[in-house]
Structure formats: C-alpha cells, structure tokens
Amino acid sequence: MRACLVSLLALLLGACSKPPAADKIPIRMAIGGQTQLIYLAATLAQSLGNYDAEGLAVTFQDFPGGQKALEALLGGSTDVVCGFYDHTVVMAAEGRELREFVAMLRHPGLVLAARDASRIEDLRGKIVGVSAAGSSTQFFLNYLLTAHGVNTSDVSVASIGMSATAVGAMTHAKVEAAVMTDPALEIVREQMPGLKILADTRTAEGTRAVFGVDDYPSAVLYSTAQWVDQHPDEAARLARAIAKTLAWMQAHSASDIRQWMPGAFRTDDAPADLEGLTSLKAMLSEDGSISRESAEAVRKVLAGSLPKIRDANIDLSKT
Numbered sequence: 088m089r090a091c092l093v094s095l096l097a098l099l100l101g102a103c104s105k106p107p108a109a110d111k112i113p114i115r116m117a118i119g120g121q122t123q124l125i126y127l128a129a130t131l132a133q134s135l136g137n138y139d140a141e142g143l144a145v146t147f148q149d150f151p152g153g154q155k156a157l158e159a160l161l162g163g164s165t166d167v168v169c170g171f172y173d174h175t176v177v178m179a180a181e182g183r184e185l186r187e188f189v190a191m192l193r194h195p196g197l198v199l200a201a202r203d204a205s206r207i208e209d210l211r212g213k214i215v216g217v218s219a220a221g222s223s224t225q226f227f228l229n230y231l232l233t234a235h236g237v238n239t240s241d242v243s244v245a246s247i248g249m250s251a252t253a254v255g256a257m258t259h260a261k262v263e264a265a266v267m268t269d270p271a272l273e274i275v276r277e278q279m280p281g282l283k284i285l286a287d288t289r290t291a292e293g294t295r296a297v298f299g300v301d302d303y304p305s306a307v308l309y310s311t312a313q314w315v316d317q318h319p320d321e322a323a324r325l326a327r328a329i330a331k332t333l334a335w336m337q338a339h340s341a342s343d344i345r346q347w348m349p350g351a352f353r354t355d356d357a358p359a360d361l362e363g364l365t366s367l368k369a370m371l372s373e374d375g376s377i378s379r380e381s382a383e384a385v386r387k388v389l390a391g392s393l394p395k396i397r398d399a400n401i402d403l404s405k406t
Contacts, residue, residue, distance in 0.1 A: 111144035117165040119153035120249040141324035152219025171223035172304040175406040180399035184312035189326035195305035201264035216247035216265030224266040229392035269363030
C-alpha cells in the first residue's frame with residue numbers, strides 16, 4: 088500500500104511540474120525546406136525545448152520550397168509558415184493580407200552559384216535551378232537577372248529543391264547554375280572546387296552589394312493577418328521561442344549548435360557543417376524585428392522584376 092501511494096504521489100508531482108502534451112497549444116508550421124540552415128532556428132527551438140516552455144506543441148510540415156508552404160497556409164492545412172518575408176509583399180499586391188511576426192535573419196543567405204559561367208550575363212540561354220517555381224529563390228534569381236540586363240525569359244528555370252536534389256542537379260550537370268543555401272552549397276563546393284559564386288548574400292557586404300542595404304528581411308514566421316489577429320497569444324509565444332533560440336545560437340559556437348541539430352540535419356561532412364553554421368551565426372537577427380527601411384528594400388527589389396508589385400499600392404505596415 089505504501090509503495091503504491093509513493094508511486095501515485097510521484098506521478099501527481101510529475102504531472103504538476105510538466106503539463107502533458109494534451110495541455111499544450113497545437114501549432115502546425117510549414118517550412119519550405121526544413122534542412123536548410125537559414126530555417127534552422129525554427130527546428131532548433133524544438134530541440135532546445137523553447138516551444139515546450141511556451142506551452143506550444145509544434146508539428147512541422149516540410150515542403151520543397153516556400154511557394155508550396157505558402158499554398159498550404161492559404162489552403163488552411165497549416166497555421167504558420169517559416170519562410171521568406173517577400174511572400175507577404177507579393178500576396179499584398181494580390182489583395183491577400185499576410186503578416187510576419189518574428190524575423191530570424193538579417194541577411195538572406197541565398198547564393199547564386201554556377202558551374203562555368205563567370206558573370207550573371209553569361210546565364211542567357213542556360214538552365215538555372217531554384218527551389219520551386221514562385222519561391223523566394225526564383226524572386227532572387229529574377230532580381231539578379233533584371234539588375235544585370237538579362238530578361239528573365241532568356242533563362243530556363245528548373246525546380247530542384249534545396250537539399251540533396253539540388254546537390255545532384257549541380258554535380259550531375261542538370262543545371263548550369265542554381266540558387267543555393269548551406270549546407271547544400273558547401274557540399275557542392277567540396278565536390279566542385281571550380282564552382283563560381285556569382286552573388287552571395289550570407290554577409291553584410293554581400294547583401295549590400297546585391298540589394299544596396301545592410302539588412303534585408305528574409306527568413307521569418309508569418310501567417311494570415313486573420314490568424315495573427317485571432318491568435319495573438321500563440322503568435323507571441325512563437326516569437327518568444329524564436330527570440331530565445333536566436334539568443335542561444337548567438338551565444339554558442341558552431342560546434343555546440345551542430346550538436347543540438349537533429350541527426351538527420353547533420354551531414355557526414357562535419358567541417359562543411361561547421362563552416363555553414365559559422366556563416367549562419369553572422370546572419371542571425373539580433374532582435375527579431377524588421378525595420379520599415381529594410382521592408383521597403385524588399386518591395387523595391389520585387390518591383391524590379393514583378394509588374395504586379397510595381398503597379399500596386401502596398402501598405403507595408405500591414406505586412
């Protein structure tokens with residue numbers, strides 16, 4: 088009898104100290120390529136227990152690109168997207184209100200790499216890989232082409248994903264160039280020492296060279312304005328969990344971060360992982376916010392290649 092009572096007391100105390108999963112608020116989060124390091128903070132928040140601490144039960148839905156994650160949101164099969172801020176601006180031009188509520192990066196981390204081409208102008212008539220049609224990687228490519236006097240119609244675009252499929256497309260010459268991120272980029276660079284880097288937004292210098300600003304909003308959490316308005320507490324909890332994760336990443340070494348990454352996210356090449364994570368640390372947002380100036384920079388970039396953005400009267404404060 089005494090043993091049974093002790094066991095029952097232990098169970099009750101355990102239940103009081105850590106609420107069961109059923110008591111947590113369920114959140115469905117879509118990510119356009121979860122293994123990309125640019126989105127690592129969203130996954131690491133799970134590993135570090137930061138969602139748990141906020142009383143959230145987050146489940147991830149992995150998609151090959153940001154456009155597919157956006158479609159899941161608009162279709163109602165997910166609550167929140169971990170993706171690029173520019174989708175909120177593009178949708179605003181179509182009369183759909185999306186709103187970001189915490190930023191993870193201040194540099195996009197997108198890189199345009201080529202097998203042989205030494206200039207962006209040399210991509211005319213070539214096949215260039217992006218994660219998926221309509222994704223931020225294609226917006227990035229379109230902007231670079233337009234800025235260098237190349238019509239977007241002069242380049243064929245192929246959807247190659249962002250991880251192993253992107254590596255295979257480049258190393259097997261399925262595409263001449265591709266918009267890539269780490270860790271896939273570092274893997275390709277090791278297999279192709281002659282790889283040409285045509286544009287690199289992993290640093291402040293590279294971001295300024297491409298976009299003309301030091302900080303350029305990219306990876307964020309966003310949802311429909313309706314969801315954010317109806318779930319302000321959940322949005323705040325998510326924002327706090329991400330902010331805690333960003334602070335932890337900034338305070339720890341690349342080696343420490345790699346140890347906390349899910350095993351499936353680590354490659355067999357530890358040095359490549361560490362190099363990518365070192366670059367990522369320099370890209371992290373310091374406070375999770377987006378300034379009006381940097382939001383305007385995104386609008387200007389998109390307007391350069393998307394007439395619907397150029398012709399629309401967009402209230403950026405609503406994004």
